[in-house]
Amino acid sequence: MTAPVASHRKPKRPRPYSLTGPTARTAATLALAGAATGTALEGTGHAAPRPTPAQVKTEVDRYYQEAEAAAERYNGAKEKARAAEDSLDELRDEAARKTAGLNSARNALGSYATAQYRDGGLSPEIRLALSSSPDQYLDRAARADHMAGRQAAVVERVEHELRGVQQVRTAADAQLARLKDSQAELGVHKRSAEGKLDAAKRLLGELTAEQRASVQDGDAGGGSGGGGAAGAGAGGTDRSTAVRAADRSAARGGVQAPTERAARAVSFAYAALGKPYVWGATGPSAYDCSGLTQAAWRAAGVSLPRTTYTQINAGSRVGRSELTLGDLLFFYSGVSHVGIYVGDGKMIHAPRPGAPVRVAPIDQMPFAGATRPA
Structure with missing residues (x-):
């Protein structure tokens, strides 16, 4: 009996269900509505709310404070680099002087060596026998011994000068390495400060002109108008002008300058x-x-170090209740900002980029300490 032959034709696939007429139109409408709803919901879920001016100010102030901290570290690195460069110049000058001394000692040693070579062909006995005057020979022999002693001293001097040159060159190499480290540190802090300032600028750029002005003027405090000796040149106040300015400050703030x-x-x-x-x-x-x-x-004849974190140690510490005119006031936990006390709970300080030197309340920033320069 012959086996049935299997069919190789593919089974028919069921036709997809199709919509026509009103049903199709209804489905299309629902699909479009669903798509629109989905898009709207997706957009709503990812859209960040626009920050308020107050939030922008908080963030901008943080960037400015971080930028100033980086700027103070930059100032410190700059001072280190300047000191290293000055020291390196001194070491190079010293190396040049010692090298000149070494060359002089070597030349003297060469002269002795040449003289010894010229006279070294005859033994002392033969030179005595050939001498017309034994007394003259003995005198020359004594002088030769003296010269030999001087030659030994010159050799010792050469060795001493050579050691000195080597020591100075080693110190100069170490100082050059320190200079390069300080210069690299300068670049790091500069880029950090500039990055923070750029971030603050971008945030401010998102505000309207009116909002931006409000944020930037929010720390105006006592204003930036002139007072005291504002009419005088920054470095040209004479003794009487300084005293009159301090008296006017004292009249406003109820305190007297201690010195x-x-x-x-x-x-x-x-x-x-x-x-x-x-x-x-x-x-x-x-x-x-x-x-x-x-x-x-x-200008008052007192030399202060360059940075906030070194100025705070330049003088005697004073408590907040003991403040008087001229005291240095420091702010933030990292001691990254400083102003000068002018009485009545106010200071004069250089706040930040875009804000000129101005009078401001000392409560404007977190207080870290105060110093009275000597």
Whole structure:
């Protein structure tokens, strides 16, 4: 019996269900509505709310504070680089002097060696036998012994000068390495500060002009108008002008400058009102915060270090209830900002880029401490 032959034809697939007429139109409408709803929901789920001006101000202030901290580290690295460069120049000068001394000693040694070579062919006995005068020979022999002693001293001098040159060159190489490290550190802090300032600028750019002005003027405090010696040049206040400015400050704030130097520092700060903030600047046309306080006290004859975290140790610490004119006020946990006290709970400081030197309340920022320069 013959086996049935299997069929090789593919089974028919069921036709897809198709919609026609009103049903199709209804389905299409529902599909489009669903798509639109889905898009709207998706958009709603991912759209971030626009920050309020108050939120922008908080974020911008944080960027500015971080930028200033980086700027103070930059100032410190710059001071280290300058000191390393000065030291390197001194070491190079010293190396040149010692090399000249070494060359001089070598030349003297060469002269002795040449003389010895010329006279070294005859033994002392033969030279005595050939001498017309034994007394003359003995005199020459004595002088030769003396010269030999001087030659030994010259050899010792050459060795000493050579060791000195090698030591100075080793110190110069180490100082050069420190200079390169400081220069690399400068670049890191500069890029950090610039990045923070750019971030703040981008945030401010999202606001309207009116909102931006409100945010930027929010820390105006006592304003930036001139007071005290504002009519005088930043570095040109004389003794009487400084005292009069301090007296006017005292009349406003109810405190007296403890010293004439403090009065002069305060007078300088008043004269700087309205000048722009530029990070890394120490005057006379622009300042950063520590650059201003350093310049103010320099005008009073007191040398302060460059950075906030070194200025806080330059003088005697005072409590907040003991503040008087001229005291340096420090802010933030990292001691990254400084101003100069002018009485009545106010200070003069260089706040940040875009905000000129101005008077502001000391409660504006978290207080970290105060110092009274000597």
